Amino acid sequence: MSDAAHEPSRLAKMLDSDFAYKFRTSPVAMVSTAVTLLLVLAAIFAPLIAPLDPFNPASLNLMNGFTPPSTPNQFTGESFLLGTDDQGRDVYSTILYGMRISLFVGFAAVAFAMVLGISLGLIAGYVGGWTETIIMRIADVQLTFPSILVAMLITGVAKGFTPVEYRDSMAIIVLIVAIGLSDWVQFARVVRGSTLVEKNKEYVQAARLIGRSPFTIMLKHILPNVLSPVLVIATISLALAIIAEATLSFLGVGAPPTQPSLGTLIRIGQGYLYSGEWWILFFPAVTLLALALAVNLLGDWLRDALNPKLR
Amino acid sequence: MGIIVSVKNLTRVFDVSKPWLNRVIERLPKRKLTAVSDVSFEITENTVYALVGESGSGKSTIGKMIVGLLPPSDGTVEIEGVNLATETDAGVIERVRSDIQMIFQDPYASLNPRWKVGDIIEEPAVANGDATDGLAEKLLEQVGLSASDVRKFPHEFSGGQRQRICVARALASEPKLIVCDEPTSALDVSVQAQVLNLMSDLKDEFGLTYLFISHDLTVIQHMADRIGVLYLGRLVEEASPADLFETPQHPYTQMLLEAAPRMDGFGREVTPPEGEIPDPINPPTGCAFHPRCPLAIDRCATERPVLEQKEKARVACFRAGERAI
Amino acid sequence: MSQPVLSVRDLIVEIPTRHGLLKPVDGVSYDISPGEILGVVGESGAGKSMTGNAVIGLLDRPARIASGGIYLNGERIDNLSLAQLRRYRGKQIGMVFQDPLTSLNPLLPIGDQLTETIQEHLGVSGGEAHNRAVAALDEVGIPAAKERIGSYPHEFSGGMRQRVVIALALCAEPSLLIADEPTTALDVSVQAQITSLLKRLCRERGMAVMLVTHDMGVIAETADRVAVMYAGKLAELGPVREVITSPRHPYTDGLMGSTPLASKGKRRLHQIPGNMPRLGQLPDGCAFHPRCPYTQDRCKADPGPRLKTCDGRAACWFPLDGAQAAKGVA
Numbered sequence: 027m028s029d030a031a032h033e034p035s036r037l038a039k040m041l042d043s044d045f046a047y048k049f050r051t052s053p054v055a056m057v058s059t060a061v062t063l064l065l066v067l068a069a070i071f072a073p074l075i076a077p078l079d080p081f082n083p084a085s086l087n088l089m090n091g092f093t094p095p096s097t098p099n100q101f102t103g104e105s106f107l108l109g110t111d112d113q114g115r116d117v118y119s120t121i122l123y124g125m126r127i128s129l130f131v132g133f134a135a136v137a138f139a140m141v142l143g144i145s146l147g148l149i150a151g152y153v154g155g156w157t158e159t160i161i162m163r164i165a166d167v168q169l170t171f172p173s174i175l176v177a178m179l180i181t182g183v184a185k186g187f188t189p190v191e192y193r194d195s196m197a198i199i200v201l202i203v204a205i206g207l208s209d210w211v212q213f214a215r216v217v218r219g220s221t222l223v224e225k226n227k228e229y230v231q232a233a234r235l236i237g238r239s240p241f242t243i244m245l246k247h248i249l250p251n252v253l254s255p256v257l258v259i260a261t262i263s264l265a266l267a268i269i270a271e272a273t274l275s276f277l278g279v280g281a282p283p284t285q286p287s288l289g290t291l292i293r294i295g296q297g298y299l300y301s302g303e304w305w306i307l308f309f310p311a312v313t314l315l316a317l318a319l320a321v322n323l324l325g326d327w328l329r330d331a332l333n334p335k336l337r
Numbered sequence: 338m339g340i341i342v343s344v345k346n347l348t349r350v351f352d353v354s355k356p357w358l359n360r361v362i363e364r365l366p367k368r369k370l371t372a373v374s375d376v377s378f379e380i381t382e383n384t385v386y387a388l389v390g391e392s393g394s395g396k397s398t399i400g401k402m403i404v405g406l407l408p409p410s411d412g413t414v415e416i417e418g419v420n421l422a423t424e425t426d427a428g429v430i431e432r433v434r435s436d437i438q439m440i441f442q443d444p445y446a447s448l449n450p451r452w453k454v455g456d457i458i459e460e461p462a463v464a465n466g467d468a469t470d471g472l473a474e475k476l477l478e479q480v481g482l483s484a485s486d487v488r489k490f491p492h493e494f495s496g497g498q499r500q501r502i503c504v505a506r507a508l509a510s511e512p513k514l515i516v517c518d519e520p521t522s523a524l525d526v527s528v529q530a531q532v533l534n535l536m537s538d539l540k541d542e543f544g545l546t547y548l549f550i551s552h553d554l555t556v557i558q559h560m561a562d563r564i565g566v567l568y569l570g571r572l573v574e575e576a577s578p579a580d581l582f583e584t585p586q587h588p589y590t591q592m593l594l595e596a597a598p599r600m601d602g603f604g605r606e607v608t609p610p611e612g613e614i615p616d617p618i619n620p621p622t623g624c625a626f627h628p629r630c631p632l633a634i635d636r637c638a639t640e641r642p643v644l645e646q647k648e649k650a651r652v653a654c655f656r657a658g659e660r661a662i
Numbered sequence: 663m664s665q666p667v668l669s670v671r672d673l674i675v676e677i678p679t680r681h682g683l684l685k686p687v688d689g690v691s692y693d694i695s696p697g698e699i700l701g702v703v704g705e706s707g708a709g710k711s712m713t714g715n716a717v718i719g720l721l722d723r724p725a726r727i728a729s730g731g732i733y734l735n736g737e738r739i740d741n742l743s744l745a746q747l748r749r750y751r752g753k754q755i756g757m758v759f760q761d762p763l764t765s766l767n768p769l770l771p772i773g774d775q776l777t778e779t780i781q782e783h784l785g786v787s788g789g790e791a792h793n794r795a796v797a798a799l800d801e802v803g804i805p806a807a808k809e810r811i812g813s814y815p816h817e818f819s820g821g822m823r824q825r826v827v828i829a830l831a832l833c834a835e836p837s838l839l840i841a842d843e844p845t846t847a848l849d850v851s852v853q854a855q856i857t858s859l860l861k862r863l864c865r866e867r868g869m870a871v872m873l874v875t876h877d878m879g880v881i882a883e884t885a886d887r888v889a890v891m892y893a894g895k896l897a898e899l900g901p902v903r904e905v906i907t908s909p910r911h912p913y914t915d916g917l918m919g920s921t922p923l924a925s926k927g928k929r930r931l932h933q934i935p936g937n938m939p940r941l942g943q944l945p946d947g948c949a950f951h952p953r954c955p956y957t958q959d960r961c962k963a964d965p966g967p968r969l970k971t972c973d974g975r976a977a978c979w980f981p982l983d984g985a986q987a988a989k990g991v992a
Binding site: 593 | 705706819821822849850851852853854855857858859876877878879880882883902903906907916917918920921922923929930931932933934937938
């Protein structure tokens with residue numbers, strides 16, 4: 027007989043939840059969220075924030091090459107916050123634009139892996155039998171290869187099939203598919219495990235009883251209840267996907283030089299590390315580290331916060 | 338009054354073998370567990386039929402077969418004269434199915450934690466394609482909750498309130514038969530009283546029929562119009578509560594009644610029953626109860642007694658009606 | 663009368679939460695004499711298990727004993743360090759829980775677990791400990807104890823496992839046994855075996871038993887005295903026959919009345935209106951007053967009645983006499 031007028035609003039309830047309380051009392055969670063948000067926002071609004079557009083040849087001056095951070099260039103007298111690279115591109119701007127590629131590839135690859143892994147995991151767990159055996163054995167086999175190798179294999183094969191003129195424009199999509207395909211297994215395994223638990227619960231039996239189709243039961247009943255471990259894996263996967271993308275780009279099989287990601291920037295920079303132009307490598311590397319670390323810490327915290335056993 | 342459920346020679350065997358590879362390597366035979374064996378009974382409309390038994394008696398398995406969650410290995414279940422396992426007319430299946438509902442034991446597991454109470458209650462009606470305007474609100478008030486609870490989630494309710502929500506959901510498709518599998522054994526005594534009273538009231542109001550599954554003799558005695566006692570997958574005795582509790586015919590029923598704790602049994606010294614329930618994978622020969630039975634004779638070990646009419650009860654025992662204690 | 667084995671005095675257990683201080687056990691006092699079985703009943707959340715856990719020092723953090731005293735054979739044990747308390751547990755206090763598997767190590771034969779406990783607490787030789795282990799299994803009714811002593815916990819059925827746990831709890835010859843819902847997970851026929859075993863052991867050894875359960879029938883048949891708990895407080899404490907047949911606290915009355923046993927032959931069960939309040943939302947005055955059919959102004963205003971401040975048996979300002987009991991009304 028609760029009085030509707032005194033019901034707290036949804037927002038108030040959310041802010042008062044245990045989850046919100048844990049968040050407010052955890053400095054790690056607050057800082058890592060702040061860093062992640064800052065970097066993501068910076069990437070999204072890169073065109074507004076960046077002082078220069080590093081992809082616009084008109085704004086480039088080769089004379090500005092190798093300008094150290096915050097020091098006037100000896101020829102042009104121009105000064106750049108984080109210095110410039112070999113072609114005179116502002117490192118600060120390239121990082122902002124590079125992060126866009128890195129984050130886009132990361133998010134898209136995780137989304138792809140999630141959709142694939144969740145669907146296969148749900149089907150394997152709910153249907154069982156031979157379907158389950160086949161899906162899970164494929165997953166097991168794939169787990170025996172390091173995921174970066176799988177990704178390289180896929181990129182290599184895809185490159186072989188793409189006509190040369192499309193390679194650059196397809197590169198990003200190939201990258202997303204490659205990282206996503208190397209990452210779906212853990213989603214599938216976790217979702218299958220949770221599905222096996224959930225499908226024996228009485229609410230699923232109650233839904234079967236009234237003749238709901240397996241598709242409806244999987245999608246509407248089981249899926250919402252297996253999502254919290256998925257959220258944790260997705261966050262940690264995001265960090266891994268960003269690093270995987272950087273690794274692939276660093277190895278030269280990832281993002282093309284026309285669309286440099288953080289990994290590409292690091293590859294370019296490492297050539298100049300020992301000749302004294304450290305900033306070309308240093309600042310992209312620090313950004314990548316900060317991004318991956320913040321997302322990873324957030325994922326770790328989420329895992330603890332959502333784990334009922336640790337409550 | 339008509340017969341709403343008719344169960345004939347119902348049998349269910351589970352394959353509990355190890356995976357085939359282990360079987361091949363370890364040279365193990367297939368292992369079969371007979372959970373329900375040759376059970377027949379009928380339920381009259383607007384009555385409460387109770388199945389009572391200890392763990393492994395097969396009472397829940399029977400319930401699941403009746404609602405269609407498990408296919409029988411042998412025998413038939415007819416509801417309103419329709420056998421859902423063999424019926425081909427989709428319209429008939431639809432109609433009979435919406436006449437059956439189930440209430441489960443664990444009110445914490447039987448409500449989807451991510452769904453709002455209103456959606457949970459309306460789901461059976463939605464699945465039937467029926468109108469749902471104001472249905473959840475109406476049902477919530479009928480089970481003693483508030484209409485504004487439709488927007489809440491299950492975790493905001495206590496165990497007893499959740500079981501009321503389960504009852505409301507069961508009523509949504511306007512069923513005739515509700516199978517209740519230990520509906521109050523997870524609840525506290527005072528909450529149990531509330532839920533049992535509610536179920537009695539709803540039965541009268543909507544002319545419902547209950548199949549009531551429980552291990553609690555006191556609850557059964559209170560609720561049932563007819564009681565079937567199960568032991569190791571077989572019906573050993575069936576009688577009205579008055580007859581069963583006054584003059585139990587089967588030695589197992591006698592033992593069960595004697596062992597059940599009583600509120601007026603201060604300092605009562607019971608001779609505890611001998612032994613425990615045997616392994617259902619290797620049940621004893623003859624009458625499954627003979628190794629624990631104080632009345633057992635040689636014949637009990639070799640021949641299985643069939644369920645026969647004996648005075649007002651049906652009993653499966655060669656020495657039915659004799660008292661050991 | 664001899665000195666009580668266990669004395670609990672004004673025990674308060676607190677759980678600090680961010681919404682404030684919860685008191686799952688609030689001012690509970692009772693004694694258990696040698697050879698006596700005290701039944702503790704109450705519904706979930708009433709604090710009955712928490713009382714038992716406080717006695718054996720097994721409170722999960724952040725729950726803690728805030729005040730009051732626990733005395734075992736006259737010695738105060740609530741302020742002992744964990745290491746000191748561990749000596750008491752097992753040696754002087756035996757424990758039996760609902761799920762026998764939580765008390766047994768699945769990887770060790772039961773004989774090893776028994777002999778280890780006996781050697782640790784009684785300081786006897788290995789051979790002697792083995793003999794005592796066999797004797798202990800024999801005493802709790804494990805058939806062929808000598809042969810089965812090498813078996814692992816999973817090789818026993820639920821009822822037999824609970825017997826092994828009882829043997830384990832009793833092998834160091836404790837003076838107090840705390841049994842928390844020992845028969846709840848068992849079938850009726852096995853339950854009768856276990857309760858009659860507990861009664862026999864209690865009588866033969868002069869051991870004090872605290873039996874925590876929600877089953878009124880088990881209490882009636884097993885306990886000598888019964889403590890009824892509601893919302894962390896003792897509602898009523900007295901000899902089992904009197905408390906059940908003529909309850910003085912309206913809550914006890916309602917609880918007894920709502921069991922199907924008590925309403926034999928009636929179409930409706932007696933029911934207590936409403937739900938047990940959550941610990942964080944206890945009403946002022948007597949915690950039961952919003953659900954009580956006999957509430958008067960004093961119940962709402964005066965802070966919760968205690969056994970001491972009332973008539974010594976029921977914590978109620980207006981205890982029932984026999985005629986008032988609601989059981990007959992339904």
